[in-house]
Amino acid sequence: MSATVLAPILGSRAAIADPIAGPAPTTTVFQIPVTFLSGCRVGFRCWIPPVVPLAPTATTGAPGEVTFQLARPATYAIDLYDCIGVSVNWKNLTTGATGTAEVRRVPIDYSRPIPQEDLCRYVPATVVTGSGTVVATAASYQTGDHVPVGSGVALFEVP
Numbered sequence: 001m002s003a004t005v006l007a008p009i010l011g012s013r014a015a016i017a018d019p020i021a022g023p024a025p026t027t028t029v030f031q032i033p034v035t036f037l038s039g040c041r042v043g044f045r046c047w048i049p050p051v052v053p054l055a056p057t058a059t060t061g062a063p064g065e066v067t068f069q070l071a072r073p074a075t076y077a078i079d080l081y082d083c084i085g086v087s088v089n090w091k092n093l094t095t096g097a098t099g100t101a102e103v104r105r106v107p108i109d110y111s112r113p114i115p116q117e118d119l120c121r122y123v124p125a126t127v128v129t130g131s132g133t134v135v136a137t138a139a140s141y142q143t144g145d146h147v148p149v150g151s152g153v154a155l156f157e158v159p
Contacts, residue, residue: 023159025061034152036140038082051149052082056103056138060158064130066090068101068138072120083120084146086138092158094132101125103138134158 034054059067068088085104091097106121108114138152 023061023063025059026156027057027059028154028156030056030058030136030138030152030154032150032153034086034138034140035149036084037147037149039145039147054086054138054140054152056086056088056136056152056154058134058136058154058156060156063159064128065126066129066134066136066156066158067124067126068103068136069124070103070120070122082146084141084143085122086140086152088125088136088138090127090129090134090136092129092132092134095130097130099127099129101127129158131158 034056035051036054037049038052039049054070057069057071059069061067070086083105085102088101088103090099090101103122103125106123108119134156136154136156138154140146140148142148
């Protein structure tokens with residue numbers, strides 16, 4: 001029976017049901033950041049290539065799902081050339097399930113002026129890991145101007 005049918009019988013309180021609350025989303029920043037060497041082949045941008053850190057995140061919300069995302073690096077003056085994506089390999093230590101997710105840069109729209117905040121935007125990747133303890137490693141893509149230095153690592157619980 002629907003609540004509108006029960007309301008006249010049981011009173012108005014039966015018409016309003018409390019929603020069942022799901023788990024609150026939690027975001028875990030990778031405990032070890034991804035690092036890559038930003039080369040200087042593009043226009044001789046620098047004399048000593050810097051090591052650039054990226055901090056992927058893993059956000060849990062719906063049971064068994066994780067969304068991996070990247071944010072613009074805050075500790076390095078990044079430019080258009082250093083906006084590279086990462087590949088995330090994950091394993092659910094509880095169930096043994098494994099997989100890979102790709103977090104790629106949003107293509108830049110060159111038909112208009114590019115605001116600084118739009119230089120590094122990424123498309124999040126949502127995967128079904130199942131519930132349990134998940135470990136994830138992330139590595140930057142290797143390009144002609146970028147060389148991976150270190151993989152990022154995170155350990156987190158998925159409801």
